[in-house]
Amino acid sequence: MLLTIRHHTSYRYAAPVQYSIQQLRMTPANGSAQMVRRWHIDTTGKLDVARDAYGNTLHTLVLTKPHTEIRLIVTGQVETTLLSGGRLNDGPGGIPLEHYTCPTALTESDPGIVELAHSVPALDTPSALIALAENIEAKVNYLSGVTAVTSTASQALALGNGVCQDHAHLMLACCRARGVPARYVSGYIDPGDAEHTASHAWVDVWLDNGWVSVDVTHAAFASGHYCRLAVARDYEAAAPVRGSRVGGKEEKMSVDVSVQALAEQ
Incomplete structure:
Protein backbone atom coordinates (compact mmCIF):
# COMPACT_ATOMS: atom_id res chain seq x y z
CA MET A 1 0.00 0.00 0.00
CA LEU A 2 1.32 3.45 -0.93
CA LEU A 3 0.13 6.29 1.31
CA THR A 4 0.38 9.90 0.14
CA ILE A 5 0.20 12.23 3.14
CA ARG A 6 -0.32 15.98 3.49
CA HIS A 7 -0.47 17.61 6.93
CA HIS A 8 -0.81 21.40 7.10
CA THR A 9 -0.89 23.17 10.46
CA SER A 10 -0.97 26.89 11.13
CA TYR A 11 -0.89 28.87 14.37
CA ARG A 12 -2.03 32.49 14.30
CA TYR A 13 -1.65 34.84 17.26
CA ALA A 14 -3.60 37.93 18.28
CA ALA A 15 -0.36 39.73 19.17
CA PRO A 16 3.30 39.23 18.22
CA VAL A 17 5.05 36.26 19.82
CA GLN A 18 8.47 37.27 21.07
CA TYR A 19 9.91 33.76 21.37
CA SER A 20 8.63 30.28 20.54
CA ILE A 21 9.95 26.74 20.49
CA GLN A 22 8.24 23.83 18.75
CA GLN A 23 9.21 20.18 18.95
CA LEU A 24 8.01 18.05 16.04
CA ARG A 25 7.70 14.27 15.94
CA MET A 26 6.30 14.23 12.43
CA THR A 27 8.84 12.14 10.51
CA PRO A 28 8.23 8.40 9.97
CA ALA A 29 11.04 5.86 10.22
CA ASN A 30 11.76 2.83 8.07
CA GLY A 31 10.85 -0.49 9.66
CA SER A 32 9.13 -3.80 9.06
CA ALA A 33 5.75 -2.07 8.66
CA GLN A 34 6.78 0.74 6.30
CA MET A 35 9.41 2.25 4.03
CA VAL A 36 9.60 6.00 3.50
CA ARG A 37 9.80 6.94 -0.17
CA ARG A 38 9.94 10.68 0.36
CA TRP A 39 9.24 13.09 3.22
CA HIS A 40 9.57 16.83 3.71
CA ILE A 41 8.75 19.37 6.40
CA ASP A 42 8.49 23.02 5.37
CA THR A 43 8.18 25.67 8.06
CA THR A 44 8.94 29.23 9.06
CA GLY A 45 12.55 28.74 10.14
CA LYS A 46 15.44 26.30 10.45
CA LEU A 47 14.77 22.85 11.89
CA ASP A 48 17.38 21.15 14.08
CA VAL A 49 17.14 17.35 14.00
CA ALA A 50 17.94 14.79 16.69
CA ARG A 51 16.67 11.49 18.16
CA ASP A 52 14.65 11.39 21.33
CA ALA A 53 14.95 8.70 24.03
CA TYR A 54 12.51 6.43 22.17
CA GLY A 55 14.39 6.67 18.88
CA ASN A 56 11.86 8.99 17.24
CA THR A 57 13.06 11.67 14.85
CA LEU A 58 12.76 14.97 16.72
CA HIS A 59 12.86 18.32 14.92
CA THR A 60 13.15 21.52 16.96
CA LEU A 61 12.09 24.92 15.67
CA VAL A 62 13.17 28.01 17.62
CA LEU A 63 11.97 31.47 16.59
CA THR A 64 13.53 34.43 18.38
CA LYS A 65 12.14 37.29 16.29
CA PRO A 66 8.58 38.62 16.73
CA HIS A 67 6.04 36.67 14.68
CA THR A 68 2.27 36.37 14.45
CA GLU A 69 2.05 33.05 12.58
CA ILE A 70 3.76 29.66 12.35
CA ARG A 71 3.08 27.27 9.48
CA LEU A 72 4.03 23.60 9.32
CA ILE A 73 3.62 21.83 5.98
CA VAL A 74 4.38 18.11 5.93
CA THR A 75 4.21 16.09 2.72
CA GLY A 76 5.40 12.63 1.82
CA GLN A 77 4.84 9.10 0.60
CA VAL A 78 5.20 5.92 2.63
CA GLU A 79 5.00 2.34 1.38
CA THR A 80 3.35 0.13 3.97
CA THR A 81 3.25 -3.63 4.53
CA ALA A 239 2.74 14.13 20.39
CA PRO A 240 3.36 15.24 16.79
CA VAL A 241 3.75 18.89 17.89
CA ARG A 242 4.53 20.33 21.31
CA GLY A 243 5.61 23.88 22.00
CA SER A 244 5.72 26.93 24.21
CA ARG A 245 5.90 30.66 23.57
CA VAL A 246 6.31 34.08 25.11
CA GLY A 247 3.60 36.55 24.10
CA GLY A 248 1.01 36.19 21.39
CA LYS A 249 -2.13 36.36 23.55
CA GLU A 250 -4.91 34.28 21.97
CA GLU A 251 -3.92 31.47 19.60
CA LYS A 252 -5.96 30.21 16.66
CA MET A 253 -4.89 26.86 15.22
CA SER A 254 -6.05 25.26 11.98
CA VAL A 255 -5.17 21.73 10.84
CA ASP A 256 -5.76 20.02 7.52
CA VAL A 257 -4.68 16.38 7.12
CA SER A 258 -5.24 14.13 4.13
CA VAL A 259 -4.12 10.53 3.56
CA GLN A 260 -4.70 8.82 0.25
CA ALA A 261 -3.98 5.12 -0.29
CA LEU A 262 -3.06 3.44 -3.53
CA ALA A 263 -2.66 -0.33 -3.75
CA GLU A 264 0.69 -1.39 -5.18
CA GLN A 265 0.52 -2.84 -8.69
Whole structure:
Protein backbone atom coordinates (compact mmCIF):
# COMPACT_ATOMS: atom_id res chain seq x y z
CA MET A 1 0.00 0.00 0.00
CA LEU A 2 1.32 3.45 -0.93
CA LEU A 3 0.13 6.29 1.31
CA THR A 4 0.38 9.90 0.14
CA ILE A 5 0.20 12.23 3.14
CA ARG A 6 -0.32 15.98 3.49
CA HIS A 7 -0.47 17.61 6.93
CA HIS A 8 -0.81 21.40 7.10
CA THR A 9 -0.89 23.17 10.46
CA SER A 10 -0.97 26.89 11.13
CA TYR A 11 -0.89 28.87 14.37
CA ARG A 12 -2.03 32.49 14.30
CA TYR A 13 -1.65 34.84 17.26
CA ALA A 14 -3.60 37.93 18.28
CA ALA A 15 -0.36 39.73 19.17
CA PRO A 16 3.30 39.23 18.22
CA VAL A 17 5.05 36.26 19.82
CA GLN A 18 8.47 37.27 21.07
CA TYR A 19 9.91 33.76 21.37
CA SER A 20 8.63 30.28 20.54
CA ILE A 21 9.95 26.74 20.49
CA GLN A 22 8.24 23.83 18.75
CA GLN A 23 9.21 20.18 18.95
CA LEU A 24 8.01 18.05 16.04
CA ARG A 25 7.70 14.27 15.94
CA MET A 26 6.30 14.23 12.43
CA THR A 27 8.84 12.14 10.51
CA PRO A 28 8.23 8.40 9.97
CA ALA A 29 11.04 5.86 10.22
CA ASN A 30 11.76 2.83 8.07
CA GLY A 31 10.85 -0.49 9.66
CA SER A 32 9.13 -3.80 9.06
CA ALA A 33 5.75 -2.07 8.66
CA GLN A 34 6.78 0.74 6.30
CA MET A 35 9.41 2.25 4.03
CA VAL A 36 9.60 6.00 3.50
CA ARG A 37 9.80 6.94 -0.17
CA ARG A 38 9.94 10.68 0.36
CA TRP A 39 9.24 13.09 3.22
CA HIS A 40 9.57 16.83 3.71
CA ILE A 41 8.75 19.37 6.40
CA ASP A 42 8.49 23.02 5.37
CA THR A 43 8.18 25.67 8.06
CA THR A 44 8.94 29.23 9.06
CA GLY A 45 12.55 28.74 10.14
CA LYS A 46 15.44 26.30 10.45
CA LEU A 47 14.77 22.85 11.89
CA ASP A 48 17.38 21.15 14.08
CA VAL A 49 17.14 17.35 14.00
CA ALA A 50 17.94 14.79 16.69
CA ARG A 51 16.67 11.49 18.16
CA ASP A 52 14.65 11.39 21.33
CA ALA A 53 14.95 8.70 24.03
CA TYR A 54 12.51 6.43 22.17
CA GLY A 55 14.39 6.67 18.88
CA ASN A 56 11.86 8.99 17.24
CA THR A 57 13.06 11.67 14.85
CA LEU A 58 12.76 14.97 16.72
CA HIS A 59 12.86 18.32 14.92
CA THR A 60 13.15 21.52 16.96
CA LEU A 61 12.09 24.92 15.67
CA VAL A 62 13.17 28.01 17.62
CA LEU A 63 11.97 31.47 16.59
CA THR A 64 13.53 34.43 18.38
CA LYS A 65 12.14 37.29 16.29
CA PRO A 66 8.58 38.62 16.73
CA HIS A 67 6.04 36.67 14.68
CA THR A 68 2.27 36.37 14.45
CA GLU A 69 2.05 33.05 12.58
CA ILE A 70 3.76 29.66 12.35
CA ARG A 71 3.08 27.27 9.48
CA LEU A 72 4.03 23.60 9.32
CA ILE A 73 3.62 21.83 5.98
CA VAL A 74 4.38 18.11 5.93
CA THR A 75 4.21 16.09 2.72
CA GLY A 76 5.40 12.63 1.82
CA GLN A 77 4.84 9.10 0.60
CA VAL A 78 5.20 5.92 2.63
CA GLU A 79 5.00 2.34 1.38
CA THR A 80 3.35 0.13 3.97
CA THR A 81 3.25 -3.63 4.53
CA LEU A 82 0.40 -5.85 5.67
CA LEU A 83 1.21 -7.40 9.04
CA SER A 84 0.22 -10.98 9.79
CA GLY A 85 -1.86 -10.88 12.96
CA GLY A 86 -0.66 -7.34 13.57
CA ARG A 87 2.86 -8.55 14.33
CA LEU A 88 5.77 -6.19 13.75
CA ASN A 89 9.08 -7.84 12.99
CA ASP A 90 11.01 -5.03 14.69
CA GLY A 91 12.83 -5.63 17.96
CA PRO A 92 11.90 -4.19 21.34
CA GLY A 93 13.79 -0.95 20.66
CA GLY A 94 16.30 0.79 22.89
CA ILE A 95 13.99 1.13 25.90
CA PRO A 96 13.72 -1.74 28.45
CA LEU A 97 10.35 -3.44 28.20
CA GLU A 98 9.75 -2.84 31.91
CA HIS A 99 9.49 0.87 31.10
CA TYR A 100 6.30 0.14 29.17
CA THR A 101 4.66 -1.60 32.12
CA CYS A 102 4.80 1.52 34.32
CA PRO A 103 1.68 3.72 34.45
CA THR A 104 1.90 7.39 33.54
CA ALA A 105 -0.29 10.28 34.64
CA LEU A 106 -2.45 9.68 31.56
CA THR A 107 -2.67 5.90 31.99
CA GLU A 108 -3.03 5.38 35.72
CA SER A 109 -5.39 2.59 36.73
CA ASP A 110 -8.55 2.75 38.83
CA PRO A 111 -11.17 0.12 39.78
CA GLY A 112 -13.07 0.65 36.51
CA ILE A 113 -9.91 0.15 34.45
CA VAL A 114 -8.94 -2.95 36.45
CA GLU A 115 -12.38 -4.42 35.77
CA LEU A 116 -12.07 -3.59 32.07
CA ALA A 117 -8.57 -5.07 31.94
CA HIS A 118 -9.93 -8.37 33.29
CA SER A 119 -12.86 -8.45 30.87
CA VAL A 120 -10.81 -10.95 28.86
CA PRO A 121 -9.26 -14.04 30.53
CA ALA A 122 -5.69 -13.22 29.51
CA LEU A 123 -3.72 -10.84 27.30
CA ASP A 124 -1.55 -13.50 25.73
CA THR A 125 -2.72 -13.71 22.09
CA PRO A 126 -3.43 -11.20 19.32
CA SER A 127 -7.09 -12.26 19.32
CA ALA A 128 -7.30 -11.46 23.05
CA LEU A 129 -6.01 -7.95 22.33
CA ILE A 130 -8.70 -7.45 19.69
CA ALA A 131 -11.31 -8.69 22.19
CA LEU A 132 -10.11 -6.15 24.75
CA ALA A 133 -10.18 -3.41 22.09
CA GLU A 134 -13.80 -4.34 21.33
CA ASN A 135 -14.65 -4.06 25.03
CA ILE A 136 -12.98 -0.66 25.25
CA GLU A 137 -14.82 0.54 22.15
CA ALA A 138 -18.11 -0.65 23.69
CA LYS A 139 -17.41 1.34 26.87
CA VAL A 140 -16.09 4.53 25.22
CA ASN A 141 -17.94 5.78 22.17
CA TYR A 142 -15.93 7.71 19.58
CA LEU A 143 -16.96 11.35 20.00
CA SER A 144 -14.72 14.34 19.40
CA GLY A 145 -14.79 17.52 21.43
CA VAL A 146 -15.52 15.99 24.84
CA THR A 147 -11.93 15.22 25.91
CA ALA A 148 -8.61 17.08 25.65
CA VAL A 149 -5.00 16.03 25.19
CA THR A 150 -4.67 16.22 28.99
CA SER A 151 -7.60 13.85 29.63
CA THR A 152 -6.70 10.61 31.40
CA ALA A 153 -7.79 7.07 30.60
CA SER A 154 -9.96 6.96 33.72
CA GLN A 155 -11.67 10.24 32.79
CA ALA A 156 -12.51 8.96 29.30
CA LEU A 157 -13.89 5.73 30.76
CA ALA A 158 -16.05 7.69 33.20
CA LEU A 159 -17.33 9.95 30.41
CA GLY A 160 -18.06 7.03 28.10
CA ASN A 161 -16.86 9.12 25.16
CA GLY A 162 -13.52 10.00 23.65
CA VAL A 163 -11.27 9.84 20.61
CA CYS A 164 -8.49 7.57 19.38
CA GLN A 165 -6.03 9.00 21.90
CA ASP A 166 -8.38 8.08 24.75
CA HIS A 167 -8.92 4.58 23.35
CA ALA A 168 -5.16 4.12 23.14
CA HIS A 169 -4.60 5.35 26.70
CA LEU A 170 -7.29 2.98 27.98
CA MET A 171 -5.63 0.05 26.21
CA LEU A 172 -2.29 1.05 27.71
CA ALA A 173 -3.82 1.35 31.18
CA CYS A 174 -5.45 -2.08 30.88
CA CYS A 175 -2.25 -3.75 29.65
CA ARG A 176 -0.16 -2.15 32.37
CA ALA A 177 -2.72 -3.13 35.02
CA ARG A 178 -1.97 -6.72 34.03
CA GLY A 179 1.79 -6.27 33.74
CA VAL A 180 1.91 -6.45 29.93
CA PRO A 181 4.28 -4.01 28.17
CA ALA A 182 2.48 -1.64 25.81
CA ARG A 183 3.41 1.61 24.07
CA TYR A 184 1.55 4.50 22.43
CA VAL A 185 1.85 5.02 18.66
CA SER A 186 1.05 8.27 16.87
CA GLY A 187 0.64 8.44 13.12
CA TYR A 188 -1.75 8.57 10.20
CA ILE A 189 -4.46 6.33 8.79
CA ASP A 190 -6.23 6.26 5.47
CA PRO A 191 -9.73 6.63 6.93
CA GLY A 192 -11.55 5.46 3.81
CA ASP A 193 -15.26 6.13 4.29
CA ALA A 194 -14.95 6.37 8.08
CA GLU A 195 -15.65 9.64 9.83
CA HIS A 196 -12.50 9.50 11.96
CA THR A 197 -9.66 11.90 11.25
CA ALA A 198 -6.57 10.95 9.25
CA SER A 199 -4.35 11.76 12.25
CA HIS A 200 -4.53 8.72 14.48
CA ALA A 201 -3.24 6.91 17.56
CA TRP A 202 -3.01 3.23 18.42
CA VAL A 203 -0.88 0.87 20.54
CA ASP A 204 1.82 -1.77 20.30
CA VAL A 205 1.59 -4.60 22.84
CA TRP A 206 4.52 -6.94 23.57
CA LEU A 207 3.48 -10.59 23.15
CA ASP A 208 5.63 -13.68 22.56
CA ASN A 209 8.84 -11.71 22.06
CA GLY A 210 7.36 -9.26 19.58
CA TRP A 211 5.12 -6.22 19.20
CA VAL A 212 1.52 -6.59 18.08
CA SER A 213 0.05 -3.38 16.68
CA VAL A 214 -3.63 -2.76 17.56
CA ASP A 215 -5.97 0.05 16.50
CA VAL A 216 -8.30 0.20 19.50
CA THR A 217 -10.72 2.64 17.88
CA HIS A 218 -11.47 0.21 15.06
CA ALA A 219 -10.81 -2.97 17.08
CA ALA A 220 -8.43 -4.15 14.35
CA PHE A 221 -4.74 -4.68 13.75
CA ALA A 222 -2.94 -1.51 12.64
CA SER A 223 -1.65 -2.66 9.28
CA GLY A 224 -1.50 -1.57 5.66
CA HIS A 225 -3.45 1.68 5.87
CA TYR A 226 -1.33 3.06 8.73
CA CYS A 227 1.78 5.26 8.79
CA ARG A 228 3.73 5.25 12.06
CA LEU A 229 5.32 8.52 13.26
CA ALA A 230 6.42 8.08 16.89
CA VAL A 231 6.21 5.75 19.89
CA ALA A 232 6.38 6.46 23.63
CA ARG A 233 4.67 5.54 26.91
CA ASP A 234 1.74 7.86 26.15
CA TYR A 235 0.68 10.88 24.11
CA GLU A 236 2.75 13.25 26.24
CA ALA A 237 6.03 11.98 24.79
CA ALA A 238 4.79 11.05 21.31
CA ALA A 239 2.74 14.13 20.39
CA PRO A 240 3.36 15.24 16.79
CA VAL A 241 3.75 18.89 17.89
CA ARG A 242 4.53 20.33 21.31
CA GLY A 243 5.61 23.88 22.00
CA SER A 244 5.72 26.93 24.21
CA ARG A 245 5.90 30.66 23.57
CA VAL A 246 6.31 34.08 25.11
CA GLY A 247 3.60 36.55 24.10
CA GLY A 248 1.01 36.19 21.39
CA LYS A 249 -2.13 36.36 23.55
CA GLU A 250 -4.91 34.28 21.97
CA GLU A 251 -3.92 31.47 19.60
CA LYS A 252 -5.96 30.21 16.66
CA MET A 253 -4.89 26.86 15.22
CA SER A 254 -6.05 25.26 11.98
CA VAL A 255 -5.17 21.73 10.84
CA ASP A 256 -5.76 20.02 7.52
CA VAL A 257 -4.68 16.38 7.12
CA SER A 258 -5.24 14.13 4.13
CA VAL A 259 -4.12 10.53 3.56
CA GLN A 260 -4.70 8.82 0.25
CA ALA A 261 -3.98 5.12 -0.29
CA LEU A 262 -3.06 3.44 -3.53
CA ALA A 263 -2.66 -0.33 -3.75
CA GLU A 264 0.69 -1.39 -5.18
CA GLN A 265 0.52 -2.84 -8.69
